Amino acid sequence: MSEPAQKFEVVIAGGGLNGLAMAAALAGPAVRMPFNVCIVDGADPKTFSKPQFDGRASAITASSRKMLEALGVWPALADHAEAMREIVITDSRGAADRRPALLHFGEQHSPGTVSAHMVENSYLYSVLYDVVARSPHVEVMAGHTIDAYDFGKASTTVSLARVGRVAGELLIAADGRNSAARAAAGVETMGWSYPQAGITFTVEHDGDHEGRAEEHFLPAGPFAILPLTGRRSSIVWTEQSVFAGELMEMDDDAFQAEFEQRFGTRLGAVRLVSKRFCYPLSLQIAKQFAGDRLALIGDAAHVVHPIAGLGFNLGLRDIAALAEVVSDAARLGLDIGTVDVLERYQTWRRLDTVMVAAATDGINRLFSNDNSALRSIRDMGLGIVDRAGGLKTVFMREAAGLSGQLPKLLSGEAL
Template sequence: MDNPTQAAICNRMTHDSDILIVGGGLNGPALALALAQAGHSVTVIDALSEKVRRNAAFDGRSYALALASVRLLSAIGIWERVAKNAQPMLEIKVSDGRAGEGAAPFFMHFDHAEIEEGPMGHMLEDRFLRRAFLEAMEETQGITHLAGETVIAQDIHPAHVSVTLASGKTLSGRFLIGSDGRASGTAERAGIQRTGWDYGQTALVCAIEHELPHKGIAHQFFMPPGPLAILPLPASMSSIVWSEKEETAAKFAELSDAGFMEVLRPRFGDFLGEIKLKGKRFTYPLGLTVANSFIADRLALIGDAAHGMHPIAGQGLNAGLRDVGALAQVLQEASHRGEDIGAPDVLARYQQWRRFDTSTLALATDLTNRLFSNDNPLLRLGRDLGMGAINAMPGLRRKFIREAAGLTGDLPALMRG
């Protein structure tokens, strides 16, 4: 901390909450619960209305939650609310090929039975997770949830922060957290710039029903324009995340549901029997964006506000929840030592913990996408032989399985089980 006097002044001041979190999606509420359970008072400022979040119907949007993320959700009391709606991922199959031609003979196959901890992760629909967070925040003492409110200004002072809402209300706290997405207003107002680039790809996202059971197997099929992920949901349904070149994706997005299924079927194949669309379709432009700093004076960024990456490995939310676990631990340890939780050296610990890890992950997903999203015959031969070699080596295969489960690296305490 800067000095003991500043910490003492900060601790004596009266604030609306100890910590203000801008963003009420998933990472913001997760951090609010972790901090409140550690004794902090927290205000979550959510741009969406509570009615919109609570009344979401089935739309097919889902998350692949790694085992480490499931542990964190369990620790903050969320998993028990959603477990019955989750689908375990028991196997992952990764292959390479072209639409209509099937997969190449070399592939990777990861089975959860090769590690002792259980399923590598679970698939969970967005609507169940968001609803669980709303209910948990309502029931947790120390959390104030302001729905339908937007921050239009923020001011950083020596011992506190203040934000002004569009409604005219002003809030103060000891510390400000930006969890407001890739276009983070919190980061922009703090003068934090971003580094990144566009992939020229768009993700087509939907859910499908299929005739045959998926048996808890997740598939990643790499094609020259981009990967197709087929991720198991409860019953005979799967979530589809299909990356295509922007121009092609725009044409496919404009098709009728029947027309869309006509272009999906040759890419999907017939291994699950007949398929049909279930719910709505969505599109998301794909790019890489990393904040040049995860911290500023009395401010920290988490989730997509800090880093956004290609969905190729389904690590977006998992990386955000690692931010949650790391920042909650850093602040709790600082508080126990009597430090000012907004002091520069406290925030530096969080940045040191998370920035290298997330930058490495973002670059790894970027490299994988560039390696596989092309039809170069030499690269195709090299990557297929590489996948075959990995699949033939049990020790290396096990390392990949543990990576997919989120069990590698410097895990926050909330993710250790």
């Protein structure tokens, strides 16, 4: 007979940014009745507790920042966060230093609120990991890949290589875009791959960026320069997949020459100070976000184009909604893993996700080409937005994640 499974209220499959933030939301300082949580990740325990640089930095919106404050992680992040004070969007015409600004957002469009802060993902990981590892309510199981799932009537049981079995009243799938938990539950996805890839890395420059983010819409895709602390910026360079592969193969000098053509000279001399990473880009949405004993969050639920830097922010919105739904249910003495309870989570999150996915897809299609008719239409549309103060304020608040029915954590409230 097999060993009995270790039992938890919640088992989280995957300890990436979303899995860790989920554990922090359910068992950290923001929740009055902490859950008993197990988080499982296949990564080597040494790299899991000391995350490596992955080339990425995240734009943390104003509502996501409030949530990170409630989770108790913002104070440790604040010194590593750079406020985005200005966002300039340009079209593809002209040399790098003479691209006309199509849209210009500043703090005046959302007074008193910085729309976002840039934080390198490696800091986000390590600060979230610290909160989770400190919680007496969380068991961290790193270095264990889940290789089987059993969705039972009262719990979901997962099998881990070498450790045995772990059961949760609720399994939360946070195991990324190729989620094995999602596949095991038979949840299908819809979407497509983009013929583009995103190259990310960090640069140092002589000039001060003054908190200005720039997104240049080039024919192959957006080229984003995002302010980091000090005289540094994070680059997200979207290219056609084949050329992105060639760029990744280039030696540093050839790569730098290609990069400088797009970066321009506004910030003076510029140097690459990190390795380059290349990510395939796709749009993918799970057909269900919840089922009996299962909820999907983060990239397991949805992957969107990084054009607006919203992926992890969408994950935080999932986490805030799911944590509130299960906390409310537990307070009423309900079973947190039933589809009746989890349906509320699904309804709360699906529409927002589909809207963001459609918007990012539409903007990418509209801009990532050199069609002159489309160019005139988009220039006219953005020109109108740029001159209409009220419309800009609405855009700014949407981008900051401050519109719609916000879960409590995104307003900085405890559960």
